[in-house]
Amino acid sequence: MNKRPLAAILFSVGTTLLAAGCGDLGPAVNEIAAPPFDPASFRSVSAVLERRCGTLDCHGHAARPLRLYGQYGLRRPEERTSMNVENYDEYYSGGKEPTTIVELEDNYRSVLALEPELTSKVFTKAAEPEVLTIVRKARLREKHKGGLLWNKGDPGDVCLVNWLTGNTDTTQCEVELGHP
Amino acid sequence: MKTARNALASSLFVLVSWGAFAGCGNRAVDERIALLGEEDPNVPVGEFHRPGQPCVLCHGEYLRENPIMSVGGTIYAYPTKTPEEKPLPVKGAKVKLTDSFGEQYEVGTNCAGNFFIETGKWDPAFPIRAEIEYPVPGALESTKRVVMSTRISRDGSCAGCHTANPTQGSPGYVFCAEAQTDPPFPPQDAACPGAAK
Numbered sequence: 416m417n418k419r420p421l422a423a424i425l426f427s428v429g430t431t432l433l434a435a436g437c438g439d440l441g442p443a444v445n446e447i448a449a450p451p452f453d454p455a456s457f458r459s460v461s462a463v464l465e466r467r468c469g470t471l472d473c474h475g476h477a478a479r480p481l482r483l484y485g486q487y488g489l490r491r492p493e494e495r496t497s498m499n500v501e502n503y504d505e506y507y508s509g510g511k512e513p514t515t516i517v518e519l520e521d522n523y524r525s526v527l528a529l530e531p532e533l534t535s536k537v538f539t540k541a542a543e544p545e546v547l548t549i550v551r552k553a554r555l556r557e558k559h560k561g562g563l564l565w566n567k568g569d570p571g572d573v574c575l576v577n578w579l580t581g582n583t584d585t586t587q588c589e590v591e592l593g594h595p
Numbered sequence: 596m597k598t599a600r601n602a603l604a605s606s607l608f609v610l611v612s613w614g615a616f617a618g619c620g621n622r623a624v625d626e627r628i629a630l631l632g633e634e635d636p637n638v639p640v641g642e643f644h645r646p647g648q649p650c651v652l653c654h655g656e657y658l659r660e661n662p663i664m665s666v667g668g669t670i671y672a673y674p675t676k677t678p679e680e681k682p683l684p685v686k687g688a689k690v691k692l693t694d695s696f697g698e699q700y701e702v703g704t705n706c707a708g709n710f711f712i713e714t715g716k717w718d719p720a721f722p723i724r725a726e727i728e729y730p731v732p733g734a735l736e737s738t739k740r741v742v743m744s745t746r747i748s749r750d751g752s753c754a755g756c757h758t759a760n761p762t763q764g765s766p767g768y769v770f771c772a773e774a775q776t777d778p779p780f781p782p783q784d785a786a787c788p789g790a791a792k
Contacts, residue, residue, distance in 0.1 A: 470722075471765070472750035487745045490763035508756075509744060509766035561748050562695060562721055595724065 668753025684708025
């Protein structure tokens with residue numbers, strides 16, 4: 416048994432790992448090109464997602480990918496002393512306290528964190544929106560327990576795709592929210 | 596060779612029988628069912644039992660307790676504020692459901708506030724839109740309509756989401772009015788199984 420090649424392999428793996436910095440487990444900040452967090456425009460997009468996806472029996476659930484918070488679904492856990500909530504007595508699922516800024520920001524992160532690299536490609540127009548699972552599932556181009564939410568080109572679809580591609584026109588979001 | 600084949604066969608037999616013994620259950624659902632607790636000894640198992648609990652958890656595709664339901668729940672008069680407060684069920688409320696193909700189904704509540712739809716009668720395509728039409732207290736034959744503010748995406752049990760008092764994870768029981776009305780909702784029929792005597 417020749418032990419030299421094995422030792423050489425182990426040495427090279429070891430040095431590669433060291434060079435890659437496996438010992439450094441500090442916070443990883445990998446900035447990607449993505450729609451900026453603008454509460455004014457994202458509120459409409461989030462409202463559509465909250466209404467169509469974020470019900471308590473679907474993505475309004477803490478354990479689900481694309482976990483969504485919102486006024487009519489799951490609320491972000493907050494204590495009575497929280498500065499994030501204006502009217503704590505109405506801060507419950509279906510209560511009068513609108514979706515808070517921190518809930519919006521969490522929803523924003525939740526959407527972008529699904530497929531960050533692909534989302535970045537869609538934002539920079541290097542890929543079509545349909546590469547994204549969130550777009551395909553809503554169009555039922557891929558198995559989706561929640562069924563068909565909208566077809567390509569419908570107001571909800573345009574609302575989501577506009578935002579993902581950096582278009583800040585939220586007119587179609589308002590149209591979608593007008594549906595019963 | 597024969598010995599090896601016998602050994603493989605007996606190993607497979609052990610594996611299969613162990614699998615059958617262990618069952619192919621869903622622990623997440625099993626634990627939710629266990630949390631529902633025992634039956635109320637004053638209420639026979641049937642259409643009046645377990646008001647306010649998630650019907651389809653047992654009466655669904657998983658446990659297949661008869662009758663198998665697509666949708667089921669309990670309608671109460673107004674929201675409760677404390678865990679001690681007992682919700683008041685509403686008899687004679689109409690639950691109107693519309694599925695994503697536009698198919699509609701209507702069902703009424705019994706004296707426990709319970710309603711259910713058997714899958715054989717209506718198996719809706721989710722999401723579903725829901726509304727209630729309840730008899731207005733004190734106004735003969737007058738009804739009022741309340742529309743659910745979101746759609747039901749996948750859970751046929753109202754109580755899958757509508758549990759007890761409103762919290763950050765639940766809108767509370769399904770109720771007709773925001774608060775007790777004037778004239779008030781009538782008390783539950785004392786003859787109803789499980790009603791306060």
